[in-house]
Amino acid sequence: xxxxxxxxxxxxxxxxxxxxxxxxxxxxxxxxxxxxxxxxxxxxxxxxxxxxxxxxxxxxxxxxxxxxxxxxxxxxxxxxxxxxxxxxxxxxxxxxxxxxxxxxxxxxxxxxxxxxxxxxxxxxxxxxxxxxxxxxxxxxxxxxxxxxxxxxxxxxxxxxxxxxxxxxxxxxxxxxxxxxxxxxxxxxxxxxxxxxxxxxxxxxxxxxxxxxxxxxxxxxxxxxxxxxxxxxxxxxxxxxxxxxxxxxxxxxxxxxxxxxxxxxxxxxxxxxxxxxxxxxxxxxxxxxxxxxxxxxxxxxxxxxxxxxxxxxxxxxxxxxxxxxxxxxxxxxxxxxxxxxxxxxxxxxxxxxxxxxxxxxxxxxxxxxxxxxxxxxxxxxxxxxxxxxxxxxxxxxxxxxxxxxxxxxxxxxxxxxxxxxxxxxxxxxxxxxxxxxxxxxxxxxxxxxxxxxxxxxxxxxxxxxxxxxxxxxxxxx
Numbered sequence: 485x486x487x488x489x490x491x492x493x494x495x496x497x498x499x500x501x502x503x504x505x506x507x508x509x510x511x512x513x514x515x516x517x518x519x520x521x522x523x524x525x526x527x528x529x530x531x532x533x534x535x536x537x538x539x540x541x542x543x544x545x546x547x548x549x550x551x552x553x554x555x556x557x558x559x560x561x562x563x564x565x566x567x568x569x570x571x572x573x574x575x576x577x578x579x580x581x582x583x584x585x586x587x588x589x590x591x592x593x594x595x596x597x598x599x600x601x602x603x604x605x606x607x608x609x610x611x612x613x614x615x616x617x618x619x620x621x622x623x624x625x626x627x628x629x630x631x632x633x634x635x636x637x638x639x640x641x642x643x644x645x646x647x648x649x650x651x652x653x654x655x656x657x658x659x660x661x662x663x664x665x666x667x668x669x670x671x672x673x674x675x676x677x678x679x680x681x682x683x684x685x686x687x688x689x690x691x692x693x694x695x696x697x698x699x700x701x702x703x704x705x706x707x708x709x710x711x712x713x714x715x716x717x718x719x720x721x722x723x724x725x726x727x728x729x730x731x732x733x734x735x736x737x738x739x740x741x742x743x744x745x746x747x748x749x750x751x752x753x754x755x756x757x758x759x760x761x762x763x764x765x766x767x768x769x770x771x772x773x774x775x776x777x778x779x780x781x782x783x784x785x786x787x788x789x790x791x792x793x794x795x796x797x798x799x800x801x802x803x804x805x806x807x808x809x810x811x812x813x814x815x816x817x818x819x820x821x822x823x824x825x826x827x828x829x830x831x832x833x834x835x836x837x838x839x840x841x842x843x844x845x846x847x848x849x850x851x852x853x854x855x856x857x858x859x860x861x862x863x864x865x866x867x868x869x870x871x872x873x874x875x876x877x878x879x880x881x882x883x884x885x886x887x888x889x890x891x892x893x894x895x896x897x898x899x900x901x902x903x904x905x906x907x908x909x910x911x912x913x914x915x916x917x918x919x920x921x922x923x924x925x926x927x928x929x930x931x932x933x934x935x936x937x938x939x940x941x942x943x944x945x946x947x948x949x950x951x952x953x954x955x956x957x958x959x960x
Contacts, residue, residue, distance in 0.1 A: 485511045487646045490700045491555055494649070498544055498554045505537035505544070505554045505598065512556050512600055516647045522623045524638040524647060526561055527569055527602040540596050550595035552710060555703075557592055558603045558648040560639045563694070564683035565589050565599060572685045573607040573617040573635075576833030577813040586683015587718065588652060588694050588711040595710055600648050604638030607835045608804065609654050609687045611635045612662060612907040615898055616837045623894070624666065626933060630891040633663030636695070640667040643697045650707055651697040656688050657792055658887075658911025660695030661923040665886035665936025668925045670953070672696045672704050675943050676918035677722040679708075680715035686803040688796035691915045701954050705729035708946065727947050735951050740774050743952075744879040747779040749910055754888045758929035763885065766926060766937060769959045780875065784868050785913075791868065792912040793905060794848050794861040800838075801845030809833065840901065865916055872917035876942035881952055885910045886923040886936035914940045924953045 485507060488494050497503035516528055533556070543549040559565055562572050564586040571577040585593065592599070606616040614622040614637025622637040624630040625645040632641045636653030640663035643651050653660045655673035664671025672695055679694045686692060694711070696704045706729070713726040749755070750763055770777045809815040809829025816828035834842070848857035875882055888909055897904040914921035920943075923936040939956065941949040 488649070491649060491703045491706065494554050505540045506534060508554060508556060509533045509537045509598060509600065512646065512648055515645060516601070519625065519645050519647065521628070522625055522641055522645060523604055523620055524622055524641040524645065525558070525601045526571070526604050526619055526638075529568070529599060529601050533598050533600045536598050540598065543596065552592060552595035552597040552706070555592075555597045555650060555707075556600050556648045557597050558601055558639060558642045558651040559589065559599060560605050560636050560651065560653045561602050562605060562609055562654050562685040563589055563652055564685075565602070569602060570685070571618075572609070573605045573619060574834065574838070575618040575814055576807050576809075576829070580813050584683065587680040587715045589683060591711045592707070603636075603642055603651060605653075606635035606637070606659075607838050608685065608800070609635040609656055609659055610800070610837050610841055612658070612904055613894075613897065614638060614663070615894065616835055618835060621894060624891050626668075627891070627931075629893055630933070631666065631894055633666035633887070633891065635659040636697070637663050639697050640664055640669060640671065643667070643669050643699060649698065650703050653695045653697060654684060654687075655693045655695040655915065656691045656796060657915050658908045660697065661911050661914075661921055661936070661938055662887045662907065664697055664923040665938075666891040666934065668928075668934030668936075669697055669699050670701055670704055670925065671923040671936075672708065672946075673914055673921045674708060674712065674946055675722070675920045676915075677720055678920070678944065678946070679712050680718040680721045682715055682717035688799040689803060690799060691792070691796055693915075701950060701957070702730060705732075705950055722944070724944050729947055729950060732947055732951070735955050739951070740776070741880045741952060742878065743770060743775055743777045744780045744875055744882045745777065746782045746785065746882065746884055748782065748785050749884040750779075752888070754906065754909060755885060756889045756929065759885050759888070759890070759935050762927050762935050763883070763937060766883070766956060766959060770956075773959070778879075782871070784864075784871055787864055788868055788913050788916055789905065789909060791861045791864045792908070792916050793844070794857050795865060797841045797845035798849050798858050799845065801842050801849060804834075804838070804842055807833065837901070868913070869917040872913065872919060873942065880941065880948065882940050883956075884938050884940075886938040887911065890929045890931070890933035890935060910938060919943055920946050920949055922949055922953050924957050926956070
């Protein structure tokens with residue numbers, strides 16, 4: 485069976501009878517088995533997916549199928565899927581089974597999508613390489629000695645290697661866009677509050693977003709319009725109406741945009757030469773097409789990453805306090821009393837990176853340092869958001885690298901947490917400001933590794949973002 489790029493092609497073949505959902509599931513299951521060494525999936529729901537596919541094939545014949553009939557989806561191991569394991573890539577949730585469907589998952593199921601399995605990720609979505617999982621690292625399909633990016637590395641690799649058509653991941657500081665860049669696929673982080681977080685395992689609640697991976701921009705549009713929108717289970721979700729993204733007209737030749745790029749990002753010494761060259765080529769091509777592309781300065785750039793890590797670790801410290809070995813998940817066998825049960829369960833159940841971030845967050849929330857770090861970081865975050873929003877009064881988009889490098893070697897940064905945190909250098913602005921961003925495949929470096937270019941836009945302008953991402957991707 486051929487590897488379809490666009491879901492619309494799958495739908496056409498399903499309707500004309502040259503393809504069935506069962507055949508499509510078998511195709512992806514074969515790829516999952518063939519490439520199981522990549523460690524992208526933690527659970528594969530083979531029998532369940534095939535049974536559901538048979539039911540949906542009958543619905544298609546009856547003319548009663550939902551708009552996602554035949555779409556094979558993988559879920560990052562932070563999304564609740566009823567009666568299935570949910571561990572956040574962590575030992576501390578060994579044996580935990582989700583009691584409900586998250587809103588995004590339920591909306592996929594309601595439109596007859598087929599969930600094929602649970603995907604590996606950095607523990608509690610904390611990492612930029614997918615090496616922090618309690619279940620071992622995920623490998624990049626292009627070069628198995630390299631990382632796929634993180635924390636949604638398994639989700640990106642699954643799409644990259646045709647193990648599913650679409651993956652749902654999560655993006656707290658770049659965890660969809662960075663692995664999308666490393667794996668050569670599209671990766672969307674929507675506006676904060678665009679998609680309900682009900683059923684998404686919490687890391688940094690004021691940053692967390694459910695994101696979408698696919699090789700096709702049209703697939704992302706279709707999934708977003710399906711899962712976005714208001715939800716009674718999430719008081720923070722936006723009530724802004726959800727457009728029919730997949731049915732919007734694409735760019736006409738007369739559509740000209742005003743595009744900014746932050747001078748410091750393109751001229752940064754941390755930026756790999758091939759990525760720098762790729763951005764400059766795209767800038768020149770956009771200008772040749774008649775778009776306005778201008779360099780701007782963003783004086784707060786150096787404060788974005790520390791602001792993010794102060795606030796995100798503080799929220800992680802609070803969110804992860806619920807995992808105590810008492811009510812569910814891993815419980816230490818070495819405890820002697822209640823206090824030692826708490827301490828030993830958490831020390832044995834959490835990995836080193838999660839422990840590090842809990843400690844950092846607890847420190848900045850402590851009475852002696854709360855105002856010096858946490859309160860100040862909240863104020864800086866507000867200024868960063870205001871100044872980011874101010875850019876969109878003069879420009880439609882900002883383009884920048886999705887990551888400072890292409891995929892690096894496994895183990896290259898594990899001994900230097902600070903260097904690993906710098907992998908988020910260009911992606912965290914969208915999370916701190918709460919605006920939407922997308923990673924667009926834009927060529928390869930001299931080793932054949934994918935390069936992703938990031939585009940960010942103003943709040944709830946995903947519709948316009950999709951149109952520009954499509955133009956950028958096809959630009960030569």
